[in-house]
Amino acid sequence: MTTTSVDLVDYDDAVARFDPVIGIEVHVELGTRTKMFDGAEQSFGEEPNTQITPVSLGLPGALPAVNGTAVEYAIRIGLALNCEIAQSCRFARKNYFYPDVPKNFQTSQYDEPIAHDGYVDVELEDGTTFRVEIERAHMEEDAGKNTHVGGATGRIHGAEYSLVDYNRAGVPLVEIVTRPITGAGERAPEVARAYVQTLRDLFRALGVSEARMERGNVRADVNVSLRATPASPLGTRTETKNVNSFRSVERAVRYEIGRQAAVLDAGGAIVQETRHWHEDTGITTAGRVKSDAEDYRYFPEPDLVPVVPDRAWVEEIRAALPELPQARRRRLQGEWGYADAEMRDVVNAGAVELIEATVVAGASPAAARKWWMGELARTAKQQEVELADLPITPAQIGALQQLVDAGRINDKLARQVLEGVLAGEGDPEQVVVARGLEVVSDDGPLLEAIDAALAAQPDIAEKIRSGNLGPVGAIIGAVMKATRGQADAGRVRELVLERVQA
């Protein structure tokens, strides 16, 4: 392990004096029913080693067979990334010894990826677009899962032994590799994050993966290098492995820029190495130095024949591509009548799907935005969770808004109903009933409360009688208080005026 300096150059200073270049490799697990090369079922969270076949375990004599659906998904991804789809491509063996790869090689693609030479336009937070060029997208398989036992923290270092679960071994992956991303300057960390987020949205829209970051469906390796100016040759890069959230991608790039600038300032050289990302401390530490151990001795996989995507098939897949996220956002923005800044906030908050479903459930676009971007966004922030992970559904928000629209609850009561739904008290209707939150629409109790308020404040009653309507608010306030906010203020006002004029 190399010693690492923890000195960092201040970020603004670093990007003022160096030009960062980044490159990102994203792995996505495809949501097929079975694995890439064998018929073992794949689903998340099953008991260990219950989704295995002789192929998953690399038993002698076991022969792989390509999952046609996985190939179709890979082509979908390639087309959505504006790539060329290979006329012909083949699989290759990447040889290395590690217990999570039971056959001692990973079946991947090397010199002939299924898709190559594409690009994706990434929208940044201020609404500008940054084009990221894609070098290639290739098919491969995931590895099993190691659990290191013993040692202090469960990390590899100090472990006494490891336990291996092969359920994930052989799950189809597509790896997407960018060309060096230049020209991002001080926005490199933001571009990196936005790129990974764009891919995640794309995978979901294409229906090729659930793309859940927290389950490791999407994983990013982040390459960073610095050079003196945009005209200088590329610097030596480091590769930070397994950065698995949008925020971490941004932080890891930022950290590496500051760290590398400090090394270069001290007259040192960047070592080409893989680095580990530490989510808790937000730093990277040195891992393996690229060396002989990285000689994977790739060669064509003799057990699998080439994949030759028929042009008619490719065009059929292209024609069936769903509406992609950016086009969809533009369409929805038009339908909803949101301003650019409003739409951007909605996108950044991850609320597009939520609002769309809420509108389908009967709320107006304005009301849907009000709930998700207001009360619920605040709650999510307080609880440090994603909006989508709040225990409330778009259908419930739709139902809540319909209660408001029908005049059965007012805005203030709606907030209490929301609170009840979030607390697990059931659907809005149930919360209204259980908490007795309905607006009092019967005039009887309102008149009682009005009479009591007028009697309690005779001077005010007198003023109103003499035609001074200024203090009428004080009576309304008293009535609202007496009815615990369950009165319609407009109706109370009408009744007060009727009462004093009677």
Added chain:
Amino acid sequence: MSTLSRDEVARVAALARIDLTPAETDRLAGELDVIVESVARVAEVATPDVPATSHPLPLSNVFRTDEPVAPLDRDEVLAQAPAAQDGKFLVPQILGEE
């Protein structure tokens, strides 16, 4: 033709995790050299109009439908492993990392 060096044999052996004694390395350098030279003779007859062939079968696009098959029985599988714990394969400490 060039001969395979002792160092090259040692490196290939290390990559393949095969422990060789110095005597074995020397002997294999000579034996592997014969194999490499024999294969190299193919290049003498290959002409530019013969494409490199990684797959001799005139087949492509052999796909499987995305239908699950029955998995292996876990207990039966783990019973054949050198060691197991908690439904998982137990493997020795992983060296050479970190």
